[in-house]
Amino acid sequence: MKKIMNSASTYVDDVLAGLVLAHPRLALGGSANRVVHRAGGARKGKVGITSGGGSGHLPLFTGYVGQGMLDSCSIGNVFEGPNVESCIDAIKIADGGAGVLRLYGNYGGDRMNFDMAGEFLEGEIETTTVLGTDDVASASPDEGKKRRGVAGIIYAYKIAGAKAEEGADLSAVTATAAKAVAATKTIGLALSPCQVPGSAKPTFEIAADEFELGMGIHGEPGLWRSKLKPADEIVDDMLSRLLEERPAGHGGRVSVLVNSLGATPLEELLIMYRRVAAKLRETGIDIVQPLVGHYATSMEMAGASISLCFLDEELEHLLSAPSGSPFWEVK
Amino acid sequence: MKKIMNSASTYVDDVLAGLVLAHPRLALGGSANRVVHRAGGARKGKVGITSGGGSGHLPLFTGYVGQGMLDSCSIGNVFEGPNVESCIDAIKIADGGAGVLRLYGNYGGDRMNFDMAGEFLEGEIETTTVLGTDDVASASPDEGKKRRGVAGIIYAYKIAGAKAEEGADLSAVTATAAKAVAATKTIGLALSPCQVPGSAKPTFEIAADEFELGMGIHGEPGLWRSKLKPADEIVDDMLSRLLEERPAGHGGRVSVLVNSLGATPLEELLIMYRRVAAKLRETGIDIVQPLVGHYATSMEMAGASISLCFLDEELEHLLSAPSGSPFWEVK
Incomplete structure (x- = not known):
């Protein structure tokens, strides 16, 4: 690479x-x-x-x-x-x-x-x-x-x-x-590896028509590997694994982060976010302050992750407080 | 892809x-x-x-x-x-x-x-x-x-x-x-192509150790192709082409945009920006409101562009005025 x-x-x-x-x-x-x-x-x-x-x-x-x-x-x-x-x-x-x-x-x-x-x-x-x-x-x-x-x-x-x-x-x-x-749960999917500068090989190998669910950001083994599927199907699987971990009695407000691992473009994050928003609405969950973009990457690795932050009143208040970091600013 | x-x-x-x-x-x-x-x-x-x-x-x-x-x-x-x-x-x-x-x-x-x-x-x-x-x-x-x-x-x-x-x-x-x-001049470099959804082939072919200077964002032919070189050397060539177009009598303030075409990570944009900043300082040019990130891409294409916006008083004033678009916000 x-x-x-x-x-x-x-x-x-x-x-x-x-x-x-x-x-x-x-x-x-x-x-x-x-x-x-x-x-x-x-x-x-x-x-x-x-x-x-x-x-x-x-x-x-x-x-x-x-x-x-x-x-x-x-x-x-x-x-x-x-x-x-x-x-x-x-x-x-x-x-x-x-x-x-x-x-x-x-x-x-x-x-x-x-x-x-x-x-x-x-x-x-x-x-x-x-x-x-x-x-x-x-x-x-x-x-x-x-x-x-x-x-x-x-x-x-x-x-x-x-x-x-x-x-x-x-x-x-x-x-x-x-x-x-x-309160925060994440699951990722990997499409292609990245390469550490100076290293002779990419971080892992994966076939041209496969993806791996749950792979870590350094290529740590995930849950399963499969032929590529339609985005909505992939998102539904990812979301159901995250929603299984919803805290008992949770009030129904979450922040969602759809994150590119690097090469996956904003277009495809938005295709994923569209499905996340529709499924959460069906489940009676409201989305607060969604984040869709490059927030935590592995250089040029292709893939994406979805995070849900299950909010209560205190967490939501602190989430919306002002912040001044270059890559997450709230005013 | x-x-x-x-x-x-x-x-x-x-x-x-x-x-x-x-x-x-x-x-x-x-x-x-x-x-x-x-x-x-x-x-x-x-x-x-x-x-x-x-x-x-x-x-x-x-x-x-x-x-x-x-x-x-x-x-x-x-x-x-x-x-x-x-x-x-x-x-x-x-x-x-x-x-x-x-x-x-x-x-x-x-x-x-x-x-x-x-x-x-x-x-x-x-x-x-x-x-x-x-x-x-x-x-x-x-x-x-x-x-x-x-x-x-x-x-x-x-x-x-x-x-x-x-x-x-x-x-x-x-x-x-x-x-x-x-007032705005851009030059790009391409490392790898992208693929239009549904198309059988990538937008162009390029060897594993080559890059092309000046290639367009849809794979339009550029100026020359070469083996990869050190980043500073590439940036110096790009910058000198942009500075050749500096308007006569320009006052010495520019905004700089270092933009990823998609797969090129923020790390490498910052490696480029470091050199841009050093060279412009040498040339006696001050940088105003730099932008480094994904601003105009071609999906998963690897590569980057550098833009200089040669400012006068009016342009600088308008550049720093408030704006509320999701991907370029000024408050």
């Missing part, structure tokens, strides 16, 4: 340099220049929220740094978690004296490094952890804590970010982030 | 249905439901602006309907211009009694149908025409009127839209649109 790049070894640093040039509200810091943070720095007295992960998923994760969302984000090489040093830097940069929530996707390497960073800062900065676990295809409901984090984590960024902006303390922001994660 | 769709024959109508469901400020109208317009309808006394073109380029063209931009947009099948009837409908819907500017890309089929629509409405609605001709690779500077319109047309939408919103009359809005088109 063709890349517009200077070299595999400069890919990530060139991307980050471009990101902060294009978005002056973001700045680059940390000892290895692998932390993106709000240009103004931490806000004194506000709970900080930091995230992080591998590169190759823009606008995830760094594109959600901004007012009412993340304060900082540590970033690794493509599909590799940030190193401990960058996690430490990101926590320090996010700290405004009221503690820092580490809010990131449930992947082993990320977890190890964020945990070590928290231990390193023990006694200096109070930290808590919430892991994104929205991918319903990655483990069964009774093993929910084993699930991977994918596109739906942006709901937790938005909702916890708004809570912190309101002046809540660390334990309340942490509880709200956990509530947002628990 | 794999599509998430129900069938080739329903592709466009499914997309449009999804578009207006996801963006309630847009509505679908016209006798064949192929006109996207502002949900509130035309504003009495304001000059209307209509555009149109083939499907397959989202967010172009329909995604730029909204306050301070387009009033309506007629849309054809994938890579086919809107039919005369839809052009007539779109002009009528855009008409608030002060005349309607037809502002669209310079392609033969579109021109014929928009011209016939204007003639049909003669005596009823006053119309004028400005054609997008920003693609510098499609004809030499002395044949500027033969150039095709590509991504840069969104600057004309934004600038003429703001002028109309200020209450200017049809001739002033038309002159401003023409000025914005003249």
Whole structure:
């Protein structure tokens, strides 16, 4: 697969340099220049929220740094978690004296490094952890804590970010982030792989007329593979798996995210969204603040994911609060 | 190439249905439901602006309907211009009694149908025409009127839209649109083709290690084909071609659009933008309101374009005026 790049070894640093040039509200810091943070720095007295992960998923994760969302984000090489040093830097940069929530996707390497960073800062900065676990295809409901984090984590960024902006303390922001994660379910489908810069091969192989339901964003195995089907049929299957996880007594308002993994165009996301909207209406569910576009990608991978965030009054209020990140702005 | 769709024959109508469901400020109208317009309808006394073109380029063209931009947009099948009837409908819907500017890309089929629509409405609605001709690779500077319109047309939408919103009359809005088109230059590069739904073959063929400079968004031949080169080298070539067209006496402020043709990820647009910003700084040019993302695509085609809009005081003022289209919002 063709890349517009200077070299595999400069890919990530060139991307980050471009990101902060294009978005002056973001700045680059940390000892290895692998932390993106709000240009103004931490806000004194506000709970900080930091995230992080591998590169190759823009606008995830760094594109959600901004007012009412993340304060900082540590970033690794493509599909590799940030190193401990960058996690430490990101926590320090996010700290405004009221503690820092580490809010990131449930992947082993990320977890190890964020945990070590928290231990390193023990006694200096109070930290808590919430892991994104929205991918319903990655483990069964009774093993929910084993699930991977994918596109739906942006709901937790938005909702916890708004809570912190309101002046809540660390334990309340942490509880709200956990509530947002628990309320958000995602399922993806893959059509074609991507290729890590410098790697000789694509991330996986798939026949020219096949798709895979539930495949992870790095090519982790999904639920099943099949010949391509009509979009409505695919969406119905995806939706029914998400609706199975609707919380008991849920009030009937959701936010929907239909997300491209990269090469799948907006046209096809809208074909999917049309069906999602029709089916949810049939089910008596109202859609609030839908998002359709490129929110969490794997470079040039073709495919898409659907996320539902099952709202209650508090979550809906926080979802609609102002936010000023470059890729999710609410005014 | 794999599509998430129900069938080739329903592709466009499914997309449009999804578009207006996801963006309630847009509505679908016209006798064949192929006109996207502002949900509130035309504003009495304001000059209307209509555009149109083939499907397959989202967010172009329909995604730029909204306050301070387009009033309506007629849309054809994938890579086919809107039919005369839809052009007539779109002009009528855009008409608030002060005349309607037809502002669209310079392609033969579109021109014929928009011209016939204007003639049909003669005596009823006053119309004028400005054609997008920003693609510098499609004809030499002395044949500027033969150039095709590509991504840069969104600057004309934004600038003429703001002028109309200020209450200017049809001739002033038309002159401003023409000025914005003249001030905007684009060059593209293609890495891989896309495929029209229902078609057996991709739009063109290109070797696995090649790219083509200046190729059009439907696969129209470009300037030259070569083995892939480092991004900075490619950007330098593209920029020097754009800067050759810098108007004499230009004051040194530009807006820059780095646009993905579809599959090329945000990462690689930012690698390009980093170089654009560095080179323009060297040249003593200041960047205003940069845009980096998916603004005018060809479905899953890989490639990118760079547009420069050479600003003067009036253009910069209109560029920063409020606008409320789903894919270019200024507050």
